[in-house]
Amino acid sequence: MTDSQHWVQICALTDIPPQGSRVVERASGNVAVFRTHDDKVFALLDRCPHKGGPLSQGIVHGESVTCPLHSWNIDLATGAARAPDEGCARHFPVKLEHGMVLLGL
Amino acid sequence: MVHLGDWLLDRQLDDVAGGLLRRALEERGIGFLLGKQTAAILDDGQGGVAGVRFSDGEQVDAQLVVMAVGIRPNTALAESCGLHCERGIVVSDALQTYDPRVYAVGECVSHRGVAYGLVAPLFEQAKVCANHLAQLGIGRYQGSVLSTKLKVTGIDLFSAGDFMGGEGMEDIVLSDPAGGVYKKLVIKDDKLAGVCLYGDTADGAWYFKLLREGRSVADLRDTLMFGESAIGDAGVQGQSKAACMQDSDEVCGCNGVCKGSIVKAIKDKGLFTLDEVKKHTKAASSCGSCSGLVEQILMSVVGTDFQETPKTKAVCGCTERSHGEVRKAIREQHLLTHAEVFHFLEWRTPNGCATCRPAINYYLLSSWPHEAVDDPQSRFVNERVHANIQKDGTFSVIPQMKGGVTTASELRRIADVADKYQVPMVKVTGGQRIDLLGVKKEDLVNVWQDLGMQSGHAYGKSIRTVKTCVGSEFCRFGTQNSTQMGIDLETMLANMWSPHKVKLAVSGCPRNCAEAGIKDVGVIAVDSGWELYVGGNGGIKTEVAQFLCKVKTAEEVKEYSGAFLQLYREEAYYLDRTVHYIARVGLDVIKARVVTDAASRQALYQRLLFSLQGLPDPWAARIAGAQKNEFIPIKLEA
Missing domain, CATH: 3.90.480.10 (Sulfite Reductase Hemoprotein;Domain 2)
Structure with a gap:
């Protein structure tokens, strides 16, 4: 954790549906927080590198999300588009503590 | 030029086309000796060549002899291991040799007596072989239908299948020797069995597709010879001849992909299948109406290496199973959840992907209404x-x-x-x-x-709208109350999920102001009752609905259209519109089950009503608090 980064508690894990997401509103761009089928959490800037689609609205499968606009597949851990598409969404650190989700901003 | 066969390219062309090619080449100053087997190359006594002697005793003088030979399987290793070999290493449909521990694929094998010298059959063999090595055991290689596409000094040639014809086969021939065009189609049992094209090969890909699909061409017979454009099924803007297109011509209107970009991607990235081209270029990946054109381009670029999209396509990369197989398993095994489907059908991924999950969700809900539970996370947003x-x-x-x-x-x-x-x-x-x-x-x-209104379902693979005209209530031409009929149909079908969107229309007279001719179900009132049409589509490719039957009462309109829609819900694959479904099974099948067989119709209708019984309006459910979190963003405290 760098000096400029701080952890913000955003919600309980159970507030996010499995294989689903929640949107965290932020002045400098919303963040999509995802929960996978095996209860891992990930956070990405809620903008697809392709045409800015809201990734939070996509279908979550494995550790990927499919953008609702043009079906790009984005890796949840890195934000990178799955081949053959090219591009990257910014990812944020996120962790689970006592059932609560903390986002590193 | 000396050739053993009785005409040029005797494996690729019939005698007529071979003769045309010969004359064209002779005009360019090339001489031919056909049906000649070389017996010896003659010595000039000074270490050089003097000529060639043939098996019939004839001789020609020569200062230089150039020989071209084909490939022959190298079976030495296999034979030394004691594996049975004929023209190549003999393999079964599972690509197993006579020693079940040893598999073989490629140019070295002989499968059902055929040794292939091309890469496309190798790919097909490798897929089946890999499947067996992985102990999945569901693939079977049944041989490849090959096509040959050649350009011989500027003359286009194409052939595929059994183009020589023979007993039990019919030929359709177009011959214009002066114009340098010759086309021969060989038909057996109403199916295309072979094709040989000389000079104009633009429709080669289309004929090859018909040949591989093995579909009946009885209904196309009159125009078959004149190619795909003659049947009005030529993709966007009539651009059916992929080879004639300029590199700058747009192929995919949705994503703005030009022919040049597609050709470049195919060459640079070594693409062989339509799916690969879709992924890399995005052409044909939105509405899909240019798929045929993209396939033609692919074929014109890679020629014989081209891999036809398989007939029974896997649902997605997570499985080998087709849509039909998935639905069958859900029905027969009474599967009720995604997890059960993934487990029973041995999905490769832990929880599917954005392609298979919505399809499975639909199959579960439509197969087991009121039992299977809808999974919102497997639905598109x-x-x-x-x-x-x-x-x-x-x-x-x-x-x-x-x-x-x-x-x-x-x-x-x-x-x-x-x-x-x-x-x-x-x-x-x-x-x-x-x-x-x-x-x-x-x-x-x-x-x-x-x-304070209900959901119009304008967003789903579901009932969309029932469009109506004012009908007999106001219109001076109206013969029946089409408006009320539309309202009744929409009331009956409220909240109905389906393989794809479903649109209806009811017109009050044959002037058809509600445009019922391009709807999934179109109802047109006439003085003596109602005419029902099915399978119309005003979208990607305009399709005129086909006449299903005529009925007398409004109640019958509901029963017949309800039964048709239930049949579509039960049998169409996910994302097939009614027109695609009807094209797959044929209108006669639909008529038999919806019109002729009254018991079948009533059973279908009852199953539809049962499926829709008590389904809540989704907006009302969410106003009452369902999936509340979905709609509430998390605010960061300042």
């Missing part, structure tokens, strides 16, 4: 939040307006909502509805509540 996502992430809201009929009170509420939520655009849709565009997701539930 539109069906999860019951609104239609727009390019900027806002949504459009279309309230239900049965038969396109509304009231002053509803219009006032719509206007008030538009003001209150500062809706950027209010628009009348093509389906006789009012669309509120640009609504924020967090406002959706409040908008629905303020509207």
Whole structure:
């Protein structure tokens, strides 16, 4: 954790549906927080590198999300588009503590 | 030029086309000796060549001899291991040699007596072989149908299948020797069995497709010879001849992909299948109407290496199973959840992907109504939040307006909502509805509540609209009350999920103001009753609905159209419109089960009514608190 980064508690894990997401509103761009089928959490800037689609609205499968606009597949851990598409969404650190989700901003 | 065969390219062309090629080449100054087997190359006594002697004793003088030979399987290793070899290493349909521990693929094998010297059959063999090595055991290699595409000094040649014809086969021939065009189609049992094209090969890919699919060409017979464009099925803007297109010509109108980009991607990235081209170039990946054209380009670039899209396609990369197999397993094994499907059918991924999950969700719900539980996370966002996502992430809201009929009170509420939520655009849709565009997701539930109307389902693979004209209530030409008929149909079908969207229309007379001829179910009133049409489509490719039957009463309209839609719901694959479904099974099958067989029709109709019984309006459910979190963003405290 760098000096400029701080952890913000955003919600309980159970507030996010499995294989689903929640949107965290932020002045400098919303963040999509995802929960996978095996209860891992990930956070990405809620903008697809392709045409800015809201990734939070996509279908979550494995550790990927499919953008609702043009079906790009984005890796949840890195934000990178799955081949053959090219591009990257910014990812944020996120962790689970006592059932609560903390986002590193 | 000396050749053993009786005509040139005797493996690739028939005798007539071979003769045309020979004459064309002779005009360029090349001489031919055909049917000649070389017996010896003659010595000039000074270490050089003097000539060639043939097996019939004839001789020709020569200063230089160039020999071209084909490939022969190298079976030495296999034979030394004791494996049975003929022209190549003999393998079964599982690519197993006579020693079941040893598999073989490629040019070295002999499968059902054929040794292939091309890469496309090798790919098909490798897929089956890999499947068996992975102990999945479901693939079977049944041989490859090959096509040959050649350009010999500027003359285009194409052949595939059994183009020589013979007993039990018929030929259709177009011969224009002066114009340098010759085409021969060989037909057996109403199916295309072989094709040989000389000079004009533009339709080679199409003929090859018909040949591989083994579909009946009886209905195309009159125009078959004149190619794909003659049957009016030529893809966008009549550009059927992929080879004639300029590199700058647009192929995919959705994603703006030109022929040049597709050709470049195929060459640079070594693509062989339509799916690969879709992924890399995005051509044909949106609406899909240019798939045929993209396939033609692929074929013209890679020629014989081209890999035809398999007939029974896997649902997605997570499985080998086709849509039909998945649905069958769900029905026969009484599977009720995604997890059960993934487990039973041995999915490769832990929880599927964005392609298979919505399909499975539909198959579960339609196979086991009131038993299988809907999985919102396996639905595309539109069906999860019951609104239609727009390019900027806002949504459009279309309230239900049965038969396109509304009231002053509803219009006032719509206007008030538009003001209150500062809706950027209010628009009348093509389906006789009012669309509120640009609504924020967090406002959706409040908008629905303020509207006090039901969901118009304008976002789902579901019943969309029933468009009507004013009919006998007001119109001086109207023969029946089409408006009420439309309202009744829409009431009956409310909340119906289906393989793809379903649109209906009811017109009050044959003038057909509701455009029933391009709807999934079109109803046209006549003085003596109602005519029913099915399988129309006004979208990607305009399709005129086909006549199903004529009925007398409004109750029969509901029963027959309900039965047809239930048949479609039970049998069409996910994302097939009614037109695609009918094309797959044939209208006769539909007529037999919906029109002729009364018991079958009533059973279908009852199953439809049972499926739809008690389904809640999704907007009302969410106003009452269902999936609340979905609509509430998390705010960061300052």
